[in-house]
Amino acid sequence: MTHLSGGPALPQERRLVTAVPGPKSLELLARKNAAVAAGVGVTLPVFVTRAGGGVLEDVDGNSLIDFGSGIAVASVGNSAEAVVRRATEQLEAFTHTCFMVTPYEGYVEVAERLAELTPGDHPKKSALFNSGAEAVENAVKIARAHTRRTAVVVFDHGYHGRTNLTMALTAKNMPYKQGFGPFAPEVYRVPLAYPFRWKGDAQACAAEAAEAAIDQITKQIGAENVAAVIIEPIAGEGGFIEPAKGFLPRIAEFAKANGIVFVADEIQTGFCRTGQWFACEDEGIVPDLITTAKGIAGGLPLAAVTGRAEIMDAAHSGGLGGTYGGNPVACAAALGSIETMKELDLPARARRIEEIMKPRLAALMDKYDVIGEVRGRGAMIAVELVASGTRDGAKEPDAATAAAVAKACHAAGLVVLTCGTYGNVLRFLPPLVIGEDLLNEGLDIIESAFAGR
Incomplete structure (x- = not known):
């Protein structure tokens, strides 16, 4: 499926040709570490060359599914025609x-x-x-x-x-x-x-x-x-x-x-x-x-x-x-x-994203008691992670699992972010113009990340 926002003719597909991050990104990361203040951290050190719709393409030729939107910035895509x-x-x-x-x-x-x-x-x-x-x-x-x-x-x-x-x-x-x-x-x-x-x-x-x-x-x-x-x-x-x-x-x-x-x-x-x-x-x-x-x-x-x-x-x-x-x-x-x-009636598109994401994440919650809650509205959806067995009681925050799941998603070519006062929340902010095929593929990766944690 092509993305909805026009922009560059980027294939709307996940494509991994190297490990994530790849060798060229790692070279640029070394340059970044030498030239950029250490306080400017990065979530995932893949250096982007093109982006649009629901994907980010890096210097190594990898194409990653974007569930971050530059922290809710690229809602209309990274290169919307208008x-x-x-x-x-x-x-x-x-x-x-x-x-x-x-x-x-x-x-x-x-x-x-x-x-x-x-x-x-x-x-x-x-x-x-x-x-x-x-x-x-x-x-x-x-x-x-x-x-x-x-x-x-x-x-x-x-x-x-x-x-x-x-x-x-x-x-x-x-x-x-x-x-x-x-x-x-x-x-x-x-x-x-x-x-x-x-x-x-x-x-x-x-x-x-x-x-x-x-x-x-x-x-x-x-x-x-x-x-x-x-x-x-x-x-x-x-x-x-x-x-x-x-x-x-x-x-x-x-x-x-x-x-x-x-x-x-x-x-x-x-x-x-x-x-x-x-x-x-x-x-x-x-x-x-x-x-x-x-x-x-x-x-x-x-x-x-x-x-x-x-x-x-x-x-x-x-x-x-x-x-x-x-x-x-x-x-x-x-x-x-x-x-x-x-x-493009993007409020409606955000509601459609919620319709797709929430039931699948709720099914994951039924399967894994580390997921304490699924919440959010539209294309602003999150899962809060708690120590196994505490969901209905102490609700002990589990930041380690949040980090591990995010890392597994990154390695598989899906950009996700963490957040939360306790660092134990996975947040999903896909571009509102993402194709439903990419959205579902990203959810498949999240499911695999929980299964393999």
Whole structure:
């Protein structure tokens, strides 16, 4: 089956001609280790030469099935026709002027599309940046300017970036925070409704977690001091945790009642990934601000804060921006990416991926008690691994098996990622344009990896 996004005529097949990684990749890895800072790690050291649809081709001629999408970036594929066409046209026109110096239409058009696509029919405005961390950091700035308050509330298992402020917002220490402090002040962390690991009745998880979070905010911070609450509708790096139903609406309700800006961090969940344009739509959440990046521009660096016009306008003129923010080539790519998402109905495609993946992973869970839970929505699916025999009790995290299964998948030509606060979650983020034959072949490899572990 050919992939759905156009782009280069890459055969949509897994093909292994060497070990993974192969000799040429290993040569390049040696060069990387000599020239690139050691802190920049890689999950799988295969050096890519071409990519598209559901495959990555490396320097050794291997073709690997992609269940990573560059961490949810290449949702429309690595070389979608509309992205390539629009970005190429913009490259030929000009590469940069700095929007803050001499603006251009592409930036404005991206902001207009975001106003149309994001939840809610209220007047909206956007500001464009380069990365998800920049978007989150600027959302905090905007919320503080609007409320004249300083405190920021985040949640257990959340991930929001690697800058100093966003490291403070991020829950997981290693590898994101270890040795890099001190961190920005006035950041407070409260419980997340994590059903699989809730200590008590799972049915009561949403209400109990919301009550605990609100109680901590009220007693330890003071709601009147909180500028923003920031939450991922599905926690990404924390383990693809979908909060128990009812938790997000209760937190949003509390924020609204207390003049707190509710920020939905949709950097990993946004742009069709969960089967809807944005994950917060699942429970009818209309955030005050929404941060996006990753899937927005088909692989080019772009991010945005979009929200209620009166909040977005709180920052003084010149208070928001950056030299490269809303780069014209990245804006053109974003318009091509959105065009592709609409043309191919990628929310529906994400839902179809879930229909294929979840039953097969559930069957694996029935077979192997090391799989504690299968969860996620759309093409954002994960399995949490626990020590054998603990699934219905202690739920002891099993990071070693997660790493071993991932390694076996890599050797067989399937790119998968791990995540989770405890490092024990396998996450699957296939491009939304992947062919169903490749999707099923990737699941075959996962099954074999569990069987042979």
